[in-house]
Amino acid sequence: MTETNNTAAAEKALLDKFLKDNVSFIGPDKEINKNHHVNPRSLREDELLKQGVNSHKMAEIRSNLQSALDETFGIAEQTVASPAASCGDMSTGYFTPDGDLAIASTFGVAGFTVTLHYAIRWIMKYFKDEPTVGFKAGDGFLLNDARFGGIHSPDQHLFMPVFDGDEHIGWTVCAMHEGEIGARDPGGMGPSIESIWDEGFRGTPIKLVENYLIKRDLASLVQHNSREPHVIMADFKARLSACMRMERRMKEQVAQYGVDAVIAFMRSNVEYMAEESRRRVRDLPDGTARVSMYMDHTMREHAMMRTNFNFTVKGDRMIVDMRGSSPEIANRPINALTTCLCVGVSIALAHQVWPDLPCSQAIIDCFEFVLDENTVVAASELVPTALSMQVMFKIVTACEIAMSKFYYGAPTRYANTKAGWFNQPQAVMYGGINQHHDSVGNMCGDLNGMAGGAKFNEDGEHSIAPNFGCRTDTGESEEAEEGLPFVSVISKKIWPDNVGFGKFRGGAAYSYGMMRFGDQPFGFQTICGGSYFPSTMGLFGGYACTTYGVCRVRGKNLFETFKQSPDLWEADIFQFMNEQAVEEATYESLPSAVLFDLYAEGELFMQSQGAGGGYGDVLERDTDLVVKDLEEGVISHETAREIYFVVYNEETLIVDRTATEAARSAERKARVNRGQSWDEFVSEHVTEEPPADVPYFGSWNGSEELYAGPYGKGLPGQLPLIMMPDPKDVEIAQLKAQLAQQG
Amino acid sequence: MKYLATEYVQIDLDNEVWECRTCDHTLGSARENYKIFTKIYNRNPQEIHRPKLDPTKYEFTFSPNPKVCAIYEFYCPNCGTMMDVEYTVPGALPLHDFELDIDALKEKMQGRTPVVDAGEGVDTTQALREGAHDHSCSHDKNYGGQR
Ligand SMILES: [Zn+2]
Numbered sequence: 001m002t003e004t005n006n007t008a009a010a011e012k013a014l015l016d017k018f019l020k021d022n023v024s025f026i027g028p029d030k031e032i033n034k035n036h037h038v039n040p041r042s043l044r045e046d047e048l049l050k051q052g053v054n055s056h057k058m059a060e061i062r063s064n065l066q067s068a069l070d071e072t073f074g075i076a077e078q079t080v081a082s083p084a085a086s087c088g089d090m091s092t093g094y095f096t097p098d099g100d101l102a103i104a105s106t107f108g109v110a111g112f113t114v115t116l117h118y119a120i121r122w123i124m125k126y127f128k129d130e131p132t133v134g135f136k137a138g139d140g141f142l143l144n145d146a147r148f149g150g151i152h153s154p155d156q157h158l159f160m161p162v163f164d165g166d167e168h169i170g171w172t173v174c175a176m177h178e179g180e181i182g183a184r185d186p187g188g189m190g191p192s193i194e195s196i197w198d199e200g201f202r203g204t205p206i207k208l209v210e211n212y213l214i215k216r217d218l219a220s221l222v223q224h225n226s227r228e229p230h231v232i233m234a235d236f237k238a239r240l241s242a243c244m245r246m247e248r249r250m251k252e253q254v255a256q257y258g259v260d261a262v263i264a265f266m267r268s269n270v271e272y273m274a275e276e277s278r279r280r281v282r283d284l285p286d287g288t289a290r291v292s293m294y295m296d297h298t299m300r301e302h303a304m305m306r307t308n309f310n311f312t313v314k315g316d317r318m319i320v321d322m323r324g325s326s327p328e329i330a331n332r333p334i335n336a337l338t339t340c341l342c343v344g345v346s347i348a349l350a351h352q353v354w355p356d357l358p359c360s361q362a363i364i365d366c367f368e369f370v371l372d373e374n375t376v377v378a379a380s381e382l383v384p385t386a387l388s389m390q391v392m393f394k395i396v397t398a399c400e401i402a403m404s405k406f407y408y409g410a411p412t413r414y415a416n417t418k419a420g421w422f423n424q425p426q427a428v429m430y431g432g433i434n435q436h437h438d439s440v441g442n443m444c445g446d447l448n449g450m451a452g453g454a455k456f457n458e459d460g461e462h463s464i465a466p467n468f469g470c471r472t473d474t475g476e477s478e479e480a481e482e483g484l485p486f487v488s489v490i491s492k493k494i495w496p497d498n499v500g501f502g503k504f505r506g507g508a509a510y511s512y513g514m515m516r517f518g519d520q521p522f523g524f525q526t527i528c529g530g531s532y533f534p535s536t537m538g539l540f541g542g543y544a545c546t547t548y549g550v551c552r553v554r555g556k557n558l559f560e561t562f563k564q565s566p567d568l569w570e571a572d573i574f575q576f577m578n579e580q581a582v583e584e585a586t587y588e589s590l591p592s593a594v595l596f597d598l599y600a601e602g603e604l605f606m607q608s609q610g611a612g613g614g615y616g617d618v619l620e621r622d623t624d625l626v627v628k629d630l631e632e633g634v635i636s637h638e639t640a641r642e643i644y645f646v647v648y649n650e651e652t653l654i655v656d657r658t659a660t661e662a663a664r665s666a667e668r669k670a671r672v673n674r675g676q677s678w679d680e681f682v683s684e685h686v687t688e689e690p691p692a693d694v695p696y697f698g699s700w701n702g703s704e705e706l707y708a709g710p711y712g713k714g715l716p717g718q719l720p721l722i723m724m725p726d727p728k729d730v731e732i733a734q735l736k737a738q739l740a741q742q743g
Numbered sequence: 744m745k746y747l748a749t750e751y752v753q754i755d756l757d758n759e760v761w762e763c764r765t766c767d768h769t770l771g772s773a774r775e776n777y778k779i780f781t782k783i784y785n786r787n788p789q790e791i792h793r794p795k796l797d798p799t800k801y802e803f804t805f806s807p808n809p810k811v812c813a814i815y816e817f818y819c820p821n822c823g824t825m826m827d828v829e830y831t832v833p834g835a836l837p838l839h840d841f842e843l844d845i846d847a848l849k850e851k852m853q854g855r856t857p858v859v860d861a862g863e864g865v866d867t868t869q870a871l872r873e874g875a876h877d878h879s880c881s882h883d884k885n886y887g888g889q890r
Contacts, residue, residue: 291840409753533807533808534792547805589804670823687833691833702836
């Protein structure tokens with residue numbers, strides 16, 4: 001090496017050190033966020049595991065820690081103030097020191113903890129040795145911005161390190177959907193969020209807790225940035241006490257089994273989950289299952305945004321190719337970070353496919369994700385992601401469907417084969433002042449009342465649990481009424497034909513309507529798609545759910561009308577809307593993303609939860625089950641006759657089995673006659689370009705170019721920044737043009 | 744050997760063809776998309792998901808919009824069983840939704856008994872007992888059917 005080279009190397013080293021010591025802002029870390037895999041073993045872990053582990057001792061520690069997590073979950077769920085978390089939208093977990101989820105609570109939504117390895121890795125990389133931060137026993141970090149780990153900003157998490165003497169042996173985490181964090185819309189997520197600066201408090205990991213005490217200066221900072229300062233403090237305390245209890249229980253394990261055994265357990269459990277998932281993937285048939293679905297709304301305007309999920313089994317690897325998905329939209333909240341898609345796959349696997357396996361990021365260690373940057377599945381840090389679950393819920397459904405296909409003929413399966421669960425956050429969000437004079441802004445726990453998909457051997461369950469967590473609760477109407485100024489005029493009412501039809505039908509889902517009560521400023525908003533194009537899908541010939549919208553009756557105090565016509569208490573959405581019995585009121589039916597607005601007393605806001613997808617050919621549905629659906633009001637007579645082809649007496653519901661068989665046989669023949677061959681079908685129906693009048697986003701018929709609605713098309717990475725015009729400006733321009741035409 | 748690919752189609756691995764599971768009709772080469780051998784119908788989604796609100800009063804009726812949504816129905820050309828439905832944008836090519844690697848499948852199924860009924864494969868605890876990890880005795884007790 002020459003002297004010149006030596007000097008250059010020394011100068012470069014000096015420069016590198018200078019730059020490293022003088023970073024002005026430590027922000028999200030792309031390298032950390034790109035790695036969903038399990039960390040390599042630490043030296044300590046490697047030494048312990050090389051000595052071999054006593055599997056009985058490991059099982060005892062696991063059982064004890066599992067019960068500690070479930071116990072703390074139970075206590076926290078009862079003490080939190082956030083409406084979502086009190087319905088189980090939370091999780092507790094133990095992590096290894098380097099940030100691998102070793103074990104999570106069986107209750108609730110494990111997805112919250114499953115995505116926090118990113119955050120712990122970030123803290124370990126940037127704060128562990130940072131002289132002004134660091135951490136010791138009794139410290140706790142708060143986080144809510146998903147760019148450091150997590151799903152979206154309304155979620156808040158607390159991490160506390162666990163020490164044995166001086167040795168850092170792990171982390172306890174209590175993670176939940178908090179809700180209100182001072183975003184442009186109440187509740188931390190909403191349709192009008194148009195930039196990352198509208199997302200509210202952007203909490204990086206901050207040391208909120210020192211020596212087991214909440215620091216009041218930092219607490220006030222976060223509280224002051226929320227419409228619900230009291231809820232924020234209550235939940236800080238609930239999370240802190242959960243983490244402290246978990247710490248105590250972990251230390252009990254250390255006292256009983258020794259610190260080596262606890263460290264060895266944590267690591268061996270991570271490795272067990274990764275190995276077991278790899279073994280299960282290896283056991284699947286090699287091949288590709290492709291699922292394409294559409295998000296039909298940006299939350300401000302209609303757009304057909306393709307989401308493409310191709311699952312390929314290759315030996316013991318699972319490759320999830322998401323290319324072809326819609327480009328990101330820079331001023332709408334429906335983009336998702338890839339970290340969010342990874343957690344979607346873990347959730348689907350742990351809740352729907354391998355329910356016997358614990359939910360952990362380790363179970364996707366053998367998964368690889370292929371994507372194009374700056375798409376809705378791989379959003380940049382500069383676009384809003386407050387409603388990232390719009391994208392995440394799609395991959396949950398895609399994973400359910402793809403795995404059902406891989407498993408159908410596989411020699412071993414771990415759960416039922418079934419159609420798509422419902423997958424929209426169909427809850428009313430609210431904001432304003434309540435009857436107790438508190439400032440509020442959050443969502444109703446109705447979000448969890450999604451219906452289950454039909455199974456290969458039985459019907460799906462009605463409004464049972466969200467697609468992202470099988471062990472949660474659904475909000476009670478009475479409890480909502482106690483704290484919020486509205487009355488549930490329609491409370492959880494099943495309506496006919498809100499099921500995915502099939503040999504086995506998807507679960508039905510309830511509708512609900514809230515009528516404003518009182519004169520304080522208070523209003524509603526909603527955050528769903530699926531009003532133009534069904535959101536979840538059926539399986540093997542089963543139909544999807546239908547589409548849903550928001551209906552509202554305004555401009556009149558309906559309490560007056562109800563007083564005169566008490567039988568209106570029995571009415572459902574469709575009776576209100578079709579009969580329009582209240583004169584002088586305005587009736588509107590809208591797509592399911594409705595901007596926040598204040599509502600006057602007696603105005604009515606109505607929505608419905610969605611159905612699960614159907615399974616199999618409708619003509620194979622047992623006629624007794626069709627009659628049962630009729631009796632229970634789950635389907636209409638039209639559906640029984642014209643979709644299931646059942647011939648029966650509408651009064652007695654007695655089925656004519658011979659005539660039904662003949663009708664079904666005739667329909668099978670009619671299908672063969674009306675169906676076209678592939679070539680005929682393609683030449684008559686398939687087009688080179690998406691329909692001209694459809695705002696289409698994503699690849700079309702396998703094109704490499706991505707379409708981008710009004711922005712034309714281009715190869716991934718070569719599209720311009722997509723900023724949608726304000727729909728109100730568009731409407732004003734149209735009205736002006738109309739005026740100009742009229743002279 | 745017959746491999747059950749879905750509720751309605753199976754693969755005859757010896758002859759490498761797709762077959763209808765309802766009527767045993769041979770559809771075509773197992774190395775191609777089985778949908779190519781079906782009869783396809785372009786269904787207006789409003790015939791299945793009928794409007795619940797009066798379409799003369801409202802644009803949004805709790806029924807899919809045919810301008811952006813079509814249902815492709817795939818029938819067995821022999822017996823008329825509905826093998827699959829696909830919700831898509833009008834004009835889109837039917838999706839090649841399930842493609843099995845026939846060579847790898849033949850290898851994987853060698854010496855194994857194929858599933859002949861959809862309900863057969865479910866036995867979690869058994870799988871975990873047979874699981875290829877050396878401390879399985881404790882894991883199957885705790886994870887088998889735990890949740
Ligand atoms: Zn057939």
